[in-house]
Amino acid sequence: xxxxxxxxxxxxxxxxxxxxxxxxxxxHTSTGGFYHKSIRFPVGxxxxxxxxxxxxxxxxxxxxxxx
Numbered sequence: 001x002x003x004x005x006x007x008x009x010x011x012x013x014x015x016x017x018x019x020x021x022x023x024x025x026x027x028h029t030s031t032g033g034f035y036h037k038s039i040r041f042p043v044g045x046x047x048x049x050x051x052x053x054x055x056x057x058x059x060x061x062x063x064x065x066x067x
Contacts (some may be wrong), residue, residue, distance in 0.1 A: 039040035
């Protein structure tokens with residue numbers, strides 16, 4: 001397990017807290033039909049964290065590709 005500590009000022013902390021509460025998961029598709037979900041939020045001035053889930057799918061995985 002990785003633990004990362006980041007010290008923020010009050011304004012940055014509250015902005016990050018708001019962004020985390022309002023986050024919207026997005027989907028990114030790569031070549032070959034694979035995709036992954038990701039969550040992205042600002043942490044402070046000049047720092048954005050983005051977390052990617054595992055790749056899923058692939059060519060032949062969707063109904064359109066099987067037809």
